[in-house]
Amino acid sequence: MSENLLNELSAPKTAEGEPPNGILAAIRRFLFHEEAEEVDTIVWVVMITLLIALLTVQMEHYGAEGGQALDRAQQYAVQAIGVKARGETVAGYAWNDAYRQWLDWESQASLAEQRGEPEAAARYRAVRDRLATLTPLLSPAYLDANTGQPDLRAFESDTYLVEATVLQERYVRAMQLYDLLMTRSDTFGLQIVLLGIALALIAMAPSEELVPNRLLRRLPILTAAALTIFVVGWVVQIFLDPIPVYSDEAVDQYAQGVGLAYQGDHANALLAYDQALQNDPDYANVYYRRGNTNFALGNYAEAAADYQAAWDAGREEVNVLWNLGWTQYVLGDQPAAIATTQEALAMAEDQEALYFNLGLMHLAAGEVDAGRQAFDTGLEYAARRVEEAKTAGDQPPSSLWSYFTIALDDIDRLITCLESEVCKTTPPYATLAVDEAIRQAVAELRLTLKNAAVALEYTGTLPGDAGAQEIGTFEFGTGEYDAAGNVTGFVALGEEAAPLRFGLAIEEESSRTIDESLTLATDTSAPVLVRFPYKSVQDGQLLVLKVYRNGTESPWLRLVENWSLGAAGEAVLPLAPSSQFALAEGDYKLELYLDGHLLQEGAFQLGS
Amino acid sequence: MDTQQNQEMLLRVLQRLEQNEERLVQVSRQLEQIVEGAAVDKAPPEVDTAEEPERTSRLTAFVTLSALLATIVMVVISLFQSKLDPGEAANFGMAAAFNRELVQNINYGQLYSQYRAYTDYLAHSELQNQLEQTLASTDAAAEENSALTEELAQSQRKAASSRLFFSMRYLNRDGSYDTERQLGEAWARAEQQTELDPQPYFLDADEQRSIGMQFIWLLLWLTVALCVYELVQYFNERRVAVRGTFVVAATLSMLLVILGIYLLA
Numbered sequence: 001m002s003e004n005l006l007n008e009l010s011a012p013k014t015a016e017g018e019p020p021n022g023i024l025a026a027i028r029r030f031l032f033h034e035e036a037e038e039v040d041t042i043v044w045v046v047m048i049t050l051l052i053a054l055l056t057v058q059m060e061h062y063g064a065e066g067g068q069a070l071d072r073a074q075q076y077a078v079q080a081i082g083v084k085a086r087g088e089t090v091a092g093y094a095w096n097d098a099y100r101q102w103l104d105w106e107s108q109a110s111l112a113e114q115r116g117e118p119e120a121a122a123r124y125r126a127v128r129d130r131l132a133t134l135t136p137l138l139s140p141a142y143l144d145a146n147t148g149q150p151d152l153r154a155f156e157s158d159t160y161l162v163e164a165t166v167l168q169e170r171y172v173r174a175m176q177l178y179d180l181l182m183t184r185s186d187t188f189g190l191q192i193v194l195l196g197i198a199l200a201l202i203a204m205a206p207s208e209e210l211v212p213n214r215l216l217r218r219l220p221i222l223t224a225a226a227l228t229i230f231v232v233g234w235v236v237q238i239f240l241d242p243i244p245v246y247s248d249e250a251v252d253q254y255a256q257g258v259g260l261a262y263q264g265d266h267a268n269a270l271l272a273y274d275q276a277l278q279n280d281p282d283y284a285n286v287y288y289r290r291g292n293t294n295f296a297l298g299n300y301a302e303a304a305a306d307y308q309a310a311w312d313a314g315r316e317e318v319n320v321l322w323n324l325g326w327t328q329y330v331l332g333d334q335p336a337a338i339a340t341t342q343e344a345l346a347m348a349e350d351q352e353a354l355y356f357n358l359g360l361m362h363l364a365a366g367e368v369d370a371g372r373q374a375f376d377t378g379l380e381y382a383a384r385r386v387e388e389a390k391t392a393g394d395q396p397p398s399s400l401w402s403y404f405t406i407a408l409d410d411i412d413r414l415i416t417c418l419e420s421e422v423c424k425t426t427p428p429y430a431t432l433a434v435d436e437a438i439r440q441a442v443a444e445l446r447l448t449l450k451n452a453a454v455a456l457e458y459t460g461t462l463p464g465d466a467g468a469q470e471i472g473t474f475e476f477g478t479g480e481y482d483a484a485g486n487v488t489g490f491v492a493l494g495e496e497a498a499p500l501r502f503g504l505a506i507e508e509e510s511s512r513t514i515d516e517s518l519t520l521a522t523d524t525s526a527p528v529l530v531r532f533p534y535k536s537v538q539d540g541q542l543l544v545l546k547v548y549r550n551g552t553e554s555p556w557l558r559l560v561e562n563w564s565l566g567a568a569g570e571a572v573l574p575l576a577p578s579s580q581f582a583l584a585e586g587d588y589k590l591e592l593y594l595d596g597h598l599l600q601e602g603a604f605q606l607g608s
Numbered sequence: 609m610d611t612q613q614n615q616e617m618l619l620r621v622l623q624r625l626e627q628n629e630e631r632l633v634q635v636s637r638q639l640e641q642i643v644e645g646a647a648v649d650k651a652p653p654e655v656d657t658a659e660e661p662e663r664t665s666r667l668t669a670f671v672t673l674s675a676l677l678a679t680i681v682m683v684v685i686s687l688f689q690s691k692l693d694p695g696e697a698a699n700f701g702m703a704a705a706f707n708r709e710l711v712q713n714i715n716y717g718q719l720y721s722q723y724r725a726y727t728d729y730l731a732h733s734e735l736q737n738q739l740e741q742t743l744a745s746t747d748a749a750a751e752e753n754s755a756l757t758e759e760l761a762q763s764q765r766k767a768a769s770s771r772l773f774f775s776m777r778y779l780n781r782d783g784s785y786d787t788e789r790q791l792g793e794a795w796a797r798a799e800q801q802t803e804l805d806p807q808p809y810f811l812d813a814d815e816q817r818s819i820g821m822q823f824i825w826l827l828l829w830l831t832v833a834l835c836v837y838e839l840v841q842y843f844n845e846r847r848v849a850v851r852g853t854f855v856v857a858a859t860l861s862m863l864l865v866i867l868g869i870y871l872l873a
Binding site: 082092 | 710717735820838
C-alpha cells in the first residue's frame, strides 16, 4: 500500500500536463489543492507522525509489561530464597535435633534392654515417642518403623524443595519475559528515532527556488519514505514473532519432577518431566533435568538427546555441554564427546575438570598423546588456581579437590573396564581402543593425578622428583597392648585377635546424611593398625595417609603429618583418629604419600 | 519451458496489467465523479460568492485554534503522566517483600533455637513423668528406688535448665509448644515497625502503569486529531462539507480526550 502511495504521490505529472491517473490520484485531486509537492510532503509527515505515535504506544505498552514482569521476578526471587531458608531451618531442626534426640533415647532403650531392664527401656521409648510428635519427619509418613530411619529427602521435598523450585522457575521465566519485553520496547524506541530522522529529512527538503531540479529537490522526501517503509517492515517482523506464553502447569510439574528426583524416585520424576514437556515443549530446564534423570537411570542415549534439546531450547550453558560430552563418552562416541567437551572448554577455558574429561575421552579413543596433553593442561590450570589463591591469601576452592577425586574415580573405572571388561559408567568395552600403551598411559595418569592432588593440597605446587625413600608392603591388624596402653605386639587381620567391635550409636554428618564409616568404640574395641617397613625416609617429609571405605575416601581418617620416625624401620599407625571411634564394616583401601608421591597402596576388609 | 516462452508469457502478463491499469483509471474517474457529485449534492452550493472566503477564513481560524488547544491538552497529558511513578511504588513493594521474607526467616530462626531447648525440656519432662509413675507404682527394693530417684532428680534439673532457654508463655496446658502463636506474635511486633505487605504497592504500581498507558492512548488520539487539523488546512477550499466533517470529528475526539483526562486525573 505504501509503495503504491509512494508511486502515486511522487510520480511527476505527465509531459502533456495531464494529471496522473488512479484512485489515489483521484482522491488527492478531490481533497487537496493542486500543489502536488506540498501535499506529498504533508501526507508523508502525517503518516510518519501517526506511525511514531503508534510506536510510542507500543513502546510504553511493552515497557509497562516489562516493569510488571520485573516486579514479579523480584518477588519470586525473594520468596524462593525465603522458602528455602525457612525450609532448611525446619529440616535442620527435624534432623539434627528431633531425630538425633529420638535416636539417643532409642539407643538408651536398647542399652536398657541389653542390661535386662525392660521397664527402663519402656520409659525411654515413651520419651522417644513423645519427641516424635514434635516434627512430621518422625511421623509414620516419613519414618520407617522397621529401620528406624526417616526419609529426610521426602520430608525436605514436601516441606520446601518443590515450592522453592516453583518460585525459582517462575523467577527465571519472569526474568526471561522481562528481558524480551524490554528488548521489544527498546526496539520500538529505536524505530521512533529512525522515524524522527525521516521527519527531519522531510523538513530538510529544499524549495523549488533553491533547487529547481525536481528529483534532487525530492531526494530527502524519497529517502524519508524509504526509511519509513523499512521501519514498517521491521515493525511487522516484530509482531510476527509472538511473545511466549509460559505454562504455570509445566513449572509445577517440573518442580514435582525435581522433588521426586531428589528423593531418588527417577522413574516418576521422568513421568513428571514428560508431562511438563507436553505442556511446554520448549522448556529447556526440563530437558536438562530429564537428561540428568535419564543418566541416573542409565538411559544414556536419551540423556544425550535431552542435553542437546536443552541446549537447543536456549540453555546455552557450559554445564549442558559438560554433561552432554560426558554422556557421549559413556556411550562410546568419542569423536562427538571430544568435540562437545572442546566446545565447553571454549566457554570455560580454565575449567580443569573438563580437561580431565577430555583426557579420558582421548585415551578411550586410543589417542595417548592427546590424552596426556589434556591432563597436563588441566593440572597446569589447577596449579595456577592454587597459586592464585595462595597469592591472594585465600584457600583454593574445595571444588578443586572434588574434581580430582571425581577424575580419579573415572580413571579407576576405566582401568577396571580395560582390565576386567566390567564397564560401569565408562564407554562400552567394545568401543575402547584396548592395547598395552593405553593401559600403561591410564595407569601413569592415575598416579600423576593422585600425586598432583596431594601435592597441590599440602604444598601448593605440583610434585617434584621422587626421592629415594621406600615404603614396604602394608599389613593390617590389631595391636597387643601393655598396661600403659603401649603397643607391644601386632596381630594381623584374619588371625585370631582381639575381636573387632562396633559401636551402637550412629554418627551423622552436617549435610544431614547418616555416615556409618565410623562408629563409637566400645571398651573392648580394638583399633585397626597398619604396619609397614620403610627406609631412606627423611624426618620432616610430608606424610599423607588416605583411607578409602567402599571406594570413597573418608577425609576424617586422613592422616597428615611430618615424618618423625627416622630414616629406616617399621612403622605402626592407627587408622581411626582416636580411641573413641572404631572403623565400621566395609572394604578399605589405604594410600601412603611422601612429599606428594604415592609410594604404597594396600587394602583390607572389615566384617562380612 | 525455454527463454522465448518465458518472454512471451511475461509480455502477455504485462499486457494484462496495462489493460487492468486502464480499467482502474476508468473506475477511479467514475469514483471521482460520484464523489464530486455527492459533495455537490450534500455540500452547500459551491458558488463563487463573497461568503466563501469568509467562511474559509473562519474555518481556518477555528482549525488553528483547535490545533493550539490540542497541543495544550497534549502538554497537560504529559504533565499528568510525568507525575506517575510506578517504579517508586514497585521499589516500596520490593522493600516490603524483602522485609517480609527477612522477618519470617528471623522469626523461624528464633523459634527453632527456642524449640531446640523445648525439645530437651520435653524429653526430660517426659522422663520425669515416667519415673514418677514408676516410683509411685513400684514396690522395688530401696536400692533400685534410690537409683530411680537419682535419675528423677537429674531429669528434673535438666528440664529446669532447658526451661531457661525458651519462652514459657508459649507452653500450652498439655505441655505442647504453640509455635504458631510465637510466630504470630513475632510477626505482629515486626509489622508495627516496618511494612511487611508488598501487595498494595505492587497493585499501585500496576495501577499507575495502566493509567500511564491510558494517557499514552489519549496522546495517540490527540495526535490523530492534530494530523487531521493539519491535513484539513491543505484540503481543497471547495470541499466545505468534507472539511467540516473532518474538523468536527477531530474536535469531538479532542473533547473526548479532555473528558478522558478528567476521568483519569
